[in-house]
Amino acid sequence: MAGRAARSVTSIGSDGETATPPRRTQQERTAQAEQALLDAAETLFAQRGVDQTSLADVGQLAGYSRGLASHHFGSKAALVDRLAQRIQERFVTEAIDVADIEGTDADAVEILAGLVEDYLKAIVRHSQTGRAFFVMWGAAIPSEATMRPVFATDDARFRLGAEALLRAGQANGTVDGDIDPVATAVAVIGMVRGVAAQHLIAPDAFDLNAAAEACRQFVRKSLTPAANNTHRN
C-alpha cells in the first residue's frame, strides 16, 4: 500500500537545546532568543490562552527580560503570527504534498485515513504544541479577531490538500467518484479538528486512539468506491 509511505505528520515541537550559552554572531543570538521566546509563548498559550499571557511573562519564561518579547516582535500580534507560522511549518507539512500520487495507483483512501490517524497521534505526542495551535485557532473564531486570516489560510491549506488527494483518488479509481471532493475535505478536516479539540478540552473523557480508529473507519467506509467496499473494521 503506497499510503503509508507518503505519510508522517510528525516533526513537531521544540526539540530541546535551550542551553548552549556562548554562541557567536549577532544573527545567531537573535535567532536563539527568538526560538526561546516562541517556546515560552507556546507553553504559556497552551496553559492560559493568548489573552491571559503577557509579553512580559513570555520574556521571563524564556529566560530573558520582561521587555524582550515586545522589543523583538514589535507587537503581540506579530508574536502570535510568528508562532502560528512556526507551528504550521513544523506540523504536518508533508500532508499537503501528498497529492502527488496523481498518475499513480496509490490508494487515496488509505493515505487519507493514515493522515487522519497520524494527525491525532501527533496531537498526543506533541501535546503542548498541539494545544497552543488549537488555542490560537479557537481565538480566531470571533468575527473581528485579528488572527482570523492566519488560521483561515491554514484551514484552507489543509482543505486543499485533502481535496487534491480526493480528486487524485477519484482519478485513479481509489475514491468513490460520487463524493464531492470539496465538501468531503471540509468534513474530514472538521472531524480531526473537532476530535482533537474535544480531547484537548477533556483529555480523560475518552480514548483518543479509539476515536482515531473510528475516524479511520469513517473515511474508509464513506469514501471507498462502492464496488470494492470490502474494508473490515
Next chain:
Amino acid sequence: MAGRAARSVTSIGSDGETATPPRRTQQERTAQAEQALLDAAETLFAQRGVDQTSLADVGQLAGYSRGLASHHFGSKAALVDRLAQRIQERFVTEAIDVADIEGTDADAVEILAGLVEDYLKAIVRHSQTGRAFFVMWGAAIPSEATMRPVFATDDARFRLGAEALLRAGQANGTVDGDIDPVATAVAVIGMVRGVAAQHLIAPDAFDLNAAAEACRQFVRKSLTPAANNTHRN
C-alpha cells in the same frame, strides 16, 4: 420514519423582544435586564471574543449603564458562566433525549444524520449565538482555562446523547453492530464541531450546505449495517 420527528435543534437565539412590553414587577424588570445583558454579551463575544469585551461595553450595548453588568452578575466570570449556560439550554436540548428510541424500530442512523444536518443549519440561522458559543468553546482549550469544566461537560453531554442513540440503533439493528459507540460518538460530534468552526473562521471559504450533506453521507455510509448499506448519495 420516526427520525425526523425527534430532531429539531432549532430553538436558539434571542428572538427579538428588545421593545418594552407593559412593565410588571421588580423581579421581571431584573429578569429583563439580565436577558438584555446576556444578549449584549453574546453579540460582543461573537464579535471580539470574551477577553476583548469589557463589562462596561456589555452594559452600554444592553442600553443600561456601564456599571450594571458588574453589579448584576457580580463578576465577569459569572456573566460568562451564565451566558454559556443560557446558550447550552437553548441549543439542541431535545437532541439529547432522542435516545428514547430504545425499544422502537426508529432508524438511528437517519436520526443522527438529521441531527448533524440540523446542527449545522442552526449555526447558519443563529449565527451570532452559534459564534458566541464557539468563541467560548475555543476559550476553553487552554489547559488552565476557567471555562473548561463548563464546556467539557457540554461536550460530554453531546457525546453521551450520540452514544445512547448509537447503542439504541445497534439494539434495534439500524446501526452497524461492529462500530464502537463511544469512539463513533466522538467522531461524529467532532465532525460537526470542526465543520462549524471552519465555517465560522472563514464563512465564505466553502458551501456549508454541501459540507452538511457530506457529513450526512459520512454518517450513513459508515454506520449503516453492511447488509442493508444501500444508501444513495
Next chain:
Amino acid sequence: MAGRAARSVTSIGSDGETATPPRRTQQERTAQAEQALLDAAETLFAQRGVDQTSLADVGQLAGYSRGLASHHFGSKAALVDRLAQRIQERFVTEAIDVADIEGTDADAVEILAGLVEDYLKAIVRHSQTGRAFFVMWGAAIPSEATMRPVFATDDARFRLGAEALLRAGQANGTVDGDIDPVATAVAVIGMVRGVAAQHLIAPDAFDLNAAAEACRQFVRKSLTPAANNTHRN
C-alpha cells in the same frame, strides 16, 4: 480716555477652593475632580513641560489616584486640549470684544497699549497659568505637533481682535491710516508673546515692567496718526 474702561485682561488663574470635601451630586464631584486635575496639570506643565509630565503625576498631585487623569479625560491629548481651552477662556477674554469701539471716538492706540501692558502684567500675576500656556504654545511649534490647531486658533483669535481694533481706530481717526492692520496686529501680538517668553525663560534677566512700558511706547509712537503724534515717554 475710553481705553482704560474697555480693558481688564485679568481674570486668570485657578481661584482657590481646592478644599470643601463633602459635596453632593455626581456632576459636582466630577466637576470638582476635573478642576483639581487641570490645576495639577497646569502646575506640572509649567514646571516640567507637557512631555515630562505623566498622567499619573497629574492624578496624584490633584489628590486622586494614578489612573484618574487618564480615566477622566480619555487621553493625554484631551487633557491638554481641555487645559488650553480653560486657560484661553480665563485669559483676556474681553480683549477680543474690544473692537466694539467701532462708531465711537475711543482712542484705539491707547486701548491697544493698555492691552499690551495688561497682558504682560497678567503673566506676572498669574505666573503659573501663564507659564503653562506658553509651555503648551511652545509645544505647538513642531510641524507635526498635535497641539498646533488649538494654538493656531488662539493666535488667530488674538490677531483678529487686534486687527479689528486697529481698523476701528483707522475709521475714527485715532490710528494712523497708513499702517497695515493685519501685519501690525501680527507685530503687536508677536511683541507681547515674545517679551513674555523671554521673561519666562529668564525671569531675572530684565525688568518686565520696563519692558511693558517700552512695548506701550512702541505701540503709541508707531500707530498714532502723524498729525497728533504728541505722545510723551
Next chain:
Amino acid sequence: MAGRAARSVTSIGSDGETATPPRRTQQERTAQAEQALLDAAETLFAQRGVDQTSLADVGQLAGYSRGLASHHFGSKAALVDRLAQRIQERFVTEAIDVADIEGTDADAVEILAGLVEDYLKAIVRHSQTGRAFFVMWGAAIPSEATMRPVFATDDARFRLGAEALLRAGQANGTVDGDIDPVATAVAVIGMVRGVAAQHLIAPDAFDLNAAAEACRQFVRKSLTPAANNTHRN
C-alpha cells in the same frame, strides 16, 4: 550707510553635502557622522519635537545605525545641547558684533530695522533650522527645563547686542535719547521671536513679509529721534 554692510543673518542651515566626498582621516569621518546626526536631529526636532524624537530615529535618518547617536553623543541631553549650540553658531552670528558702530555715524535705527527684517527672512529661507531652533526655545519655557540655561544665554546675547546698538545710536544721535535701551532691546527681540513663532505655528495664517515690514516700521517710528522722525511708510 554702514548698517547694511554689518548685517547678514544668513549663514544658516545644513547646506547639502550629503554625498560622500573622498574619505580622509578617522577624525574627519567622525566629524562627518556628527554633522549627519545633527542634520537628522534638526529635521526630526522640527517635525516632531525633542521628546517625540528617539535617538534611534536620529541614527537611522542620518543613514547610520540605531545605536550611533547614543554612542557618539553619550546621551540625548548632549545631542540636544550640541545641536542648540550648532544652530546658535550658524544663526545670526554677525548681528552681535554690530555694536562696533560705536564712534561712527552709522544709523543704528536702520541697522536694527534691517536686522529685524533679515531675521524673519532667514526663518523662511532656512525654515527647518529655524523651526528646530524655536522648538528647542519653546522647550526651554518650563521652569525646570534642562535647556533653560542654553536658551536664556542665547536670548541674553541677542538682547545685549541690540542694547549695545541702541546705546551706540543714542551716542551718535541716530536713536532717540529718551528710550530705555534695555527695555527696548527686550521689546525688539520679543517682536521678532513672537512673529516668527506665530508664523511657525500657522505658516499660512498671514503674510510674513508684510509682518516683517510692519516690524521695521515699528522700529523706525519708535526709535528715531523726534526731531528727524521723517520716515515714510
Next chain:
DNA sequence: GATGAATGAGATTTCATTCAT
C-alpha cells in the same frame, strides 16, 4: 569606530471592581 541586541524603567491606556449617590 560602529552595530544592534538586550535591558528595564516608565508612559499610556484599559478595565474589573469598589464605593458613593
Next chain:
DNA sequence: AATGAATGAAATCTCATTCAT
C-alpha cells in the same frame, strides 16, 4: 435597583542606556 465616579493593577509599547560582537 441602578448609576457612574474612582481606584489600582496590569498590559502593551517605547526608548535611553548598556553591553557584546
